[in-house]
Amino acid sequence: MKLIIAGILLTSGILLTTFEFQKAIGTSGVDRGKIILKSTDGFIVVGEKSSTDFTRKEVFVYQTDKQGNVQWGKSYGGNESYVVNDAFLDSNQHIHLSSERYLNNRESLIYLHLNETGDLQNASPYDEGGNEVEPWAIAPAENGNKLVVGFTKIADFVPGGFYNASLETKHLYILKEDANGTKIWSKKLMLPNNTSSFAYDITKTSDGNYCIIGQAIMDNAIYNLLFKINTNGSIIWSKKINEGNVIFRNITTSYANNELLITGYAEDDAGSTDMFISKINDTNGSIVWSKRYGKLDKEYGKGVIANENHIIFTGTTKSFGSQQDQIMVGKVNHQGDLLWTNKYGSNVLEDVSAPILDNNNIVFTGFSLRTPNGAESLLFNVGQNSKTDHEKTIDEHNFPLTTTSINLDFEDMTTPSFGGSYTLSNTIVTPLQLNSTNLNF
Numbered sequence: 001m002k003l004i005i006a007g008i009l010l011t012s013g014i015l016l017t018t019f020e021f022q023k024a025i026g027t028s029g030v031d032r033g034k035i036i037l038k039s040t041d042g043f044i045v046v047g048e049k050s051s052t053d054f055t056r057k058e059v060f061v062y063q064t065d066k067q068g069n070v071q072w073g074k075s076y077g078g079n080e081s082y083v084v085n086d087a088f089l090d091s092n093q094h095i096h097l098s099s100e101r102y103l104n105n106r107e108s109l110i111y112l113h114l115n116e117t118g119d120l121q122n123a124s125p126y127d128e129g130g131n132e133v134e135p136w137a138i139a140p141a142e143n144g145n146k147l148v149v150g151f152t153k154i155a156d157f158v159p160g161g162f163y164n165a166s167l168e169t170k171h172l173y174i175l176k177e178d179a180n181g182t183k184i185w186s187k188k189l190m191l192p193n194n195t196s197s198f199a200y201d202i203t204k205t206s207d208g209n210y211c212i213i214g215q216a217i218m219d220n221a222i223y224n225l226l227f228k229i230n231t232n233g234s235i236i237w238s239k240k241i242n243e244g245n246v247i248f249r250n251i252t253t254s255y256a257n258n259e260l261l262i263t264g265y266a267e268d269d270a271g272s273t274d275m276f277i278s279k280i281n282d283t284n285g286s287i288v289w290s291k292r293y294g295k296l297d298k299e300y301g302k303g304v305i306a307n308e309n310h311i312i313f314t315g316t317t318k319s320f321g322s323q324q325d326q327i328m329v330g331k332v333n334h335q336g337d338l339l340w341t342n343k344y345g346s347n348v349l350e351d352v353s354a355p356i357l358d359n360n361n362i363v364f365t366g367f368s369l370r371t372p373n374g375a376e377s378l379l380f381n382v383g384q385n386s387k388t389d390h391e392k393t394i395d396e397h398n399f400p401l402t403t404t405s406i407n408l409d410f411e412d413m414t415t416p417s418f419g420g421s422y423t424l425s426n427t428i429v430t431p432l433q434l435n436s437t438n439l440n441f
Contacts (some may be wrong), residue, residue, distance in 0.1 A: 005191030021257065023068050024437040031060055035363030036435055037089045038356050039116075040134055042066050044095060046087045047364045049075050049432075053218075053312075057081045058390055061118055062434055066358075073432040074118040077196060082110065082427075086137040090144075092116070098138035098148050100299040101125060108418070109133040109148065111181050112427070123427040128152055129415030133173060137201045139210060141231055144179030149212055151198035152188055152413075172197040172214050172225075174233060174410070183417040187233055191216055191431075197225070203253040203260065205282045209236060213251050224248045226285055227408060235410075239285040239403035241243055248276070254281070256306045263301035265398070267294060275301030275315045276399055290399040291336040295319035299394065303354020303364070310339070314352045314364050317343060320392055324349040324369075329362060343392040 030050040037044040042065040049060035058077030074083060088096050093116040097107040101110040106125035113120055126133050137228040152173040166180050172189035189197045197216035204210055205228070214225045226237035241248070243266070251264035260280040267273050274294030281288055293299060297318040304313045311332045316325035326345035329352075332338050344350075345368065352366035 004358065017327045021068055022439040024062070024439055025062070025068070025070060025434055027434060032351075032367045034084060035087045036088060036353055036356055036363055036365040037095070038358055039063060039089060039093055040226075040365070042071065042088065043068075043358075043363060046084055046097060047096070047365065047367075048083055057083050058430075059084045059112065059182075060094065060131075060432075061097075061114065062432070063118070063128065064148075068436075070434045072118055075430045075432055076112060076114075076120065076427055077430075078426050078428050084112075085135055085150075088138060088140055090140060094121070096138060096140070096146060098135040098150075100134060100303055107132050107134050109150070109175070110427075111146070111148070111177065118429075120424065120427060120429050122181045123422070123424050124177070125418045125420070125422045126175060126183065126186075127419050128186065128413055128417070131415070133175075134174075134198075136199055137205050139202045141176065141204075142208075144233075145184065146177050147202055147210060147231075148175040148177070149173065149199035149202045149214075154188075169194050170196040170198050172199045172216070174199070174212070176230070176231075176233065177436075185233060186413040188413055189216070190409050190411050191218060193230040200264075201262075202252045202253040203255045205255055205260065206258055207282075211253065211255070211280070211282055213253055213262060215248070215251075224251070225406070225408070226280065230283065230286065233410070235408060237285050238406050238408045240406040241287075242402045242404060250300070250302075252301075252303050254304050254306065254354070255336065256357075257308055259306050259311075261304045261306060261311065263304040263315075265298075265300040269417055273298040273300070275299040275305055275313070275421055277301065277304055277313060277332065278335075278399075278401060279336065285403055287401045287403060289296030289336050290401045291338075292332065292397045292399040293330070293338060293341075293394050294397075295392075295394045300325070302352050303356055305355050306334070310334070311336075312355055312357065312362050314355045315369075316351060317392075317394070319394065326350055326370075327352045327366065328392075328394075329355075329364075336396075338394070338396040340391055341394050 033045045035046040044063045047060045050060045058075040059082045062073030084099045086098045089181040095114040097112040099110045111124045132153040133149050138148045151170040172282035175186040176184040195217045199214035201214045228236040254261045260282040262278045266276045269311040274292040276292045278290035279288040299317045301315045314326045317328045330341035350368045353364050355364040
């Protein structure tokens with residue numbers, strides 16, 4: 001399978017001279033793009049490379065120029081599987097990845113630091129002294145430090161190296177590490193009755209603090225948590241989002257144009273599944289507006305980004321004659337009013353990442369099973385006719401939400417960063433020969 005990268009030029013009614021390209025990029029295996037980053041002279045795709053039977057995965061990274069021509073590609077793995085959940089690019093064009101390492105049916109966080117050509121600079125594992133740590137998101141902090149969020153499972157170990165999985169509880173987890181990948185501090189959320197919680201995403205705001213969104217089980221119900229911390233992990237405010245009979249899933253956040261936006265999908269008691277977008281006041285956690293977008297079947301929000309004029313979202317849909325997820329791209333104004341939605345794909349499985357903006361272009365990655373060689377990646381740049389060629393209508397609904405203040409109790413974790421042994425050479429770096437094919441998607 002190869003990845004999907006797509007760039008769609010927004011014209012806002014202005015006639016521009018544009019070009020279009022659509023490419024499949026990848027190896028002969030199963031490749032999936034999950035994150036796209038904008039470099040100084042092109043784009044970086046981060047994802048996973050799998051065996052055809054999906055028994056083993058490696059982190060997969062490649063860079064292209066602005067026209068989608070591949071500059072380099074490498075994979076990162078070992079004797080066990082590696083997967084990646086988030087990444088960011090620093091001012092030196094170095095890539096920082098929050099990954100998972102699967103070994104002996106346990107998962108541990110592994111932080112990977114790559115230079116501008118993909119050479120491995122650091123690989124630091126964390127399992128909090130032998131427990132499981134699953135990272136979901138990473139964000140840059142001051143002086144080269146990083147903040148990672150996800151969850152940790154504090155397992156009940158028994159003699160012989162086994163553990164009692166029935167006693168595991170997920171705890172929302174925050175890790176701060178320095179520029180060398182060394183732990184500064186880590187915390188876990190402690191809820192009454194030892195109930196579970198986890199973090200979906202972390203976003204840096206314009207005041208230098210961080211908003212974290214997650215989920216928790218409290219009073220036999222599932223709630224979404226939204227809170228803000230400073231760089232020392234102290235809580236500035238914390239809220240519980242009240243959704244009535246709706247449960248949020250797979251939430252991602254974005255902070256651009258001084259706006260905190262969240263998207264994902266919402267399931268209600270009637271079985272309806274719509275994507276949603278909510279705009280949040282990051283100074284106090286209140287909801288500015290929230291809307292649902294959907295049609296006949298299921299719509300899933302995968303990412304959102306804003307500029308001074310509009311808000312762009314990516315997602316998938318099943319509402320237009322396909323039994324499989326198809327790529328969806330749309331635009332709303334800053335009040336959440338839907339301006340247009342485009343659909344790309346056919347009756348095959350497809351997925352899409354959160355978008356980035358490159359001037360007026362929307363750029364994203366993902367994967368598709370539709371290409372001539374089966375499961376491949378795609379690189380799109382669709383010009384001014386993208387709207388009329390692919391437009392599909394979905395419905396827009398107001399989605400009233402409120403927030404309630406809640407006290408969150410975090411416990412410092414003083415366990416060792418890693419309970420095993422690990423060296424940089426344990427992460428094997430392999431240069432990749434990537435194939436690129438022009439497509440007509």
